[in-house]
Each structure stands twice: as C-alpha cells, then as structure tokens.
Amino acid sequence: MHVKNIRLINFRNYYNLAMDFNKKINIFIGKNAQGKTNLLEAIYMCATGRSFRTNRDKEIINLSKNQAYIGADIGIGENEKFIEIKLDRDKPKRIRINKTELKNQKDLYSGLNIVAFSPDDLKLVKGGPQERRNFLDSEISQIKPVYNFNLNRYNKILFQRNNLLRLNKFQSNLEELLEVFDLQLAKIGTDIILERKKYIEELSNIVNVIHKNLTLGNESLRLYYSSNIEILENKSDMEKKYKDNLKKNMAKDIETGSTQLGPHRDDMLLSINNKDLKTFGSQGQQRTAVLSIKLSEVELIKKQRGHFPVLLLDDVFSELDKERKNYLIKSFKNMQTIITTTDSVDLKEMEGLDKSIFYIENGQIVK
Numbered sequence: 001m002h003v004k005n006i007r008l009i010n011f012r013n014y015y016n017l018a019m020d021f022n023k024k025i026n027i028f029i030g031k032n033a034q035g036k037t038n039l040l041e042a043i044y045m046c047a048t049g050r051s052f053r054t055n056r057d058k059e060i061i062n063l064s065k066n067q068a069y070i071g072a073d074i075g076i077g078e079n080e081k082f083i084e085i086k087l088d089r090d091k092p093k094r095i096r097i098n099k100t101e102l103k104n105q106k107d108l109y110s111g112l113n114i115v116a117f118s119p120d121d122l123k124l125v126k127g128g129p130q131e132r133r134n135f136l137d138s139e140i141s142q143i144k145p146v147y148n149f150n151l152n153r154y155n156k157i158l159f160q161r162n163n164l165l166r167l168n169k170f171q172s173n174l175e176e177l178l179e180v181f182d183l184q185l186a187k188i189g190t191d192i193i194l195e196r197k198k199y200i201e202e203l204s205n206i207v208n209v210i211h212k213n214l215t216l217g218n219e220s221l222r223l224y225y226s227s228n229i230e231i232l233e234n235k236s237d238m239e240k241k242y243k244d245n246l247k248k249n250m251a252k253d254i255e256t257g258s259t260q261l262g263p264h265r266d267d268m269l270l271s272i273n274n275k276d277l278k279t280f281g282s283q284g285q286q287r288t289a290v291l292s293i294k295l296s297e298v299e300l301i302k303k304q305r306g307h308f309p310v311l312l313l314d315d316v317f318s319e320l321d322k323e324r325k326n327y328l329i330k331s332f333k334n335m336q337t338i339i340t341t342t343d344s345v346d347l348k349e350m351e352g353l354d355k356s357i358f359y360i361e362n363g364q365i366v367k
C-alpha cells in the first residue's frame, strides 16, 4: 500500500501544496520549523483521522485561516481510495472516503496502515502508562477498527460513571445506578483487556526476534500486559469477577470520585534480559527497544492485514548508529517509506536505492 499523492490547503504552514510520492523511498530535507513533521502529520491523519501531536483539530488549521483541507489518493493493492478531511474553526471535522461522507466522524481507520517513528517515541519506554496505553490503542485500532469502537464506548461509560461518583455522591440510589454502569464496563472492559493482551503477546514474539538480531543475540526484549483486572481463561468468569471487584471497590470509588479499576489504569511492561527496561535500561538500550517495537509493528500489520504499512520516519536517522541505521534501511525494500531529516549527511547509507529527494522550505516543497 502506498500514498500516491497529497493535497493540503491551509494545513499548518502549508497554504497550498500538491505533490506526488515515490512508491518506494521519499526523503524530505529541510531546516528546523519548515514543515517536515507537519507533512507527516497530514499523512498520519489520512490513516487515523487524528493527529499524533494534538487532540485539538483547530490547532492544525493555519493560524490566519478558518478552514483547512487534506486530500490524498491511497493505493491499496489494486484498489484506490480517495481520502479527504475538512477542518473548520466553527464546525466538527468532516471526513470523506471516495466522496462519501463518513457517518462517524470521530474516528477514521481508512484502511491506510501507518507505522510512524520519531525520537519522541522514546516516551513509549520512559513515559507514563498513558503513553503505552495510547500506543496500544492506536495500534490495535489500525488492525481492528471494532476495538476502537469499543474503546470509545468504554470511555463514554467511564466518563458518565465518574461524573456520577463526583456529582451525585449523596444520591440515595447511587449504588444501583453505579451497578448499571458496572455491568457495561465489565463487559466492554474485558474485551479491551483481552485484545490488548493478545496484541502484546503477538508483538512480543516478533519484537524478541528483531531485537535479538539488532543486538547480535545479546538481549532478549519482552513485552507484557499488566492489568489491575484479573485475566481468566473463561471470558464470562472474568467479566463476573471484574464486576464483583467494581462492586467491592465502590466505597473507595465514591470516596475518591473516580473509577479505580479497569483498563484505563493498565500498563505495558518492557523487560530486557528479565530486567525492567524503564528502570534499568541505558538510553541506547531504550532507543533500540523502540526501534525493535516499530519494526515489529510493521511485521504484525503485514501478518494481520496482508500488506505492508507506509512507514513514516521523522528525524530518526541522526540518532541511530550505523548498524541500526542499516538494519532499518533494509526493511525499506518492502514498503513505501517517507523520511524527514535536517541533514543530508544522514542519508549516505541509502546510496543506490530507488528514492526521490525533496526539499522543504517554509511550507513549500521542491523536488
């Protein structure tokens, strides 16, 4: 699969851009603050309907304008999809695929699969649990859109339950009302937990192989799901136990005004040679682990969707040593890759490959 072309109007610092991509390697060179990450953000939005930088769509509209537009032709095997996103300061965002407006504008999983990698992804190891949950949620949603649907429902119910806990603390039938929510939370929450666990187990197996290769057999990287809900073989037993525990915890929930138990508090643990990577890993180990995870995402998407994703690499080359750079470059032969860099020196390992080079300056692109 590949992005054939893109059209941007008033998207951040791009007033009017129309360009075609190479089916293989695309390199964008530009100084700081010229629009490199903005371009990747636009492509990412075509895949997911969201930005990786902000939840506030309005920020994306050029500061001096009221509307913005992204349009992209995507080639998926023999098929083609035309994805369009319209942003407006005063209206909700609108998304169209092949000129048909999506009913649920909240989330788009267009069929365009993306793996994005930037130095910022180190937060996957170093950041808090929320970072890792976001990672899991967006990756699983790409492979399985129904997961995203469930997640939105879960969050909605959780929000209502928390409101009830905070605002209606002294309502006489509070417990009964909470139990109605608990029933739904336990059901959807169980699905979410089991999906995450399954995803992590599959990812962990692939990660382990890739990371072994990257570290010449020295390091065994493993990922685990850590849930505050007990995971049981039998799904309905698990749901029941989950619901019982919500009930047992109710007094505490009422006291704190928030729901303590559930996948919204879960985490993913990473270990190298059985030691916690976040606490004991060196900076280089942590970086390599993130690279291994990103390359594993590629493999997992290939395995589950039957095609390679588009790989977006934002400024990652300057941080990798030669071996890791070469390892990464070897994976390019399978898929469309879109790379940004400030310095063309970073690209000397890519000599002889089929590629197009573009220069970005102040929201303008020249080949």
Ligand SMILES: Nc1ncnc2c1ncn2[C@@H]1O[C@H](COP(=O)(O)OP(=O)(O)OP(=O)(O)O)[C@@H](O)[C@H]1O
Pocket: 011, 012, 013, 030, 031, 032, 033, 034, 035, 036, 037, 038, 039, 059, 060, 061, 062, 063, 064, 315, 342
């Ligand atoms: N809504 C907006 N309207 C106009 N300009 C914007 C908007 N949002 C961001 N910008 C501008 O876009 C530029 C940053 O673009 P981007 O983040 O793509 O830079 P970059 O080329 O990736 O730089 P770096 O190498 O530092 O990462 C900045 O000049 C910023 O002011």
Ligand SMILES: [Mg+2]
Pocket: 036, 037, 038, 314, 315
């Ligand atoms: Mg950038």
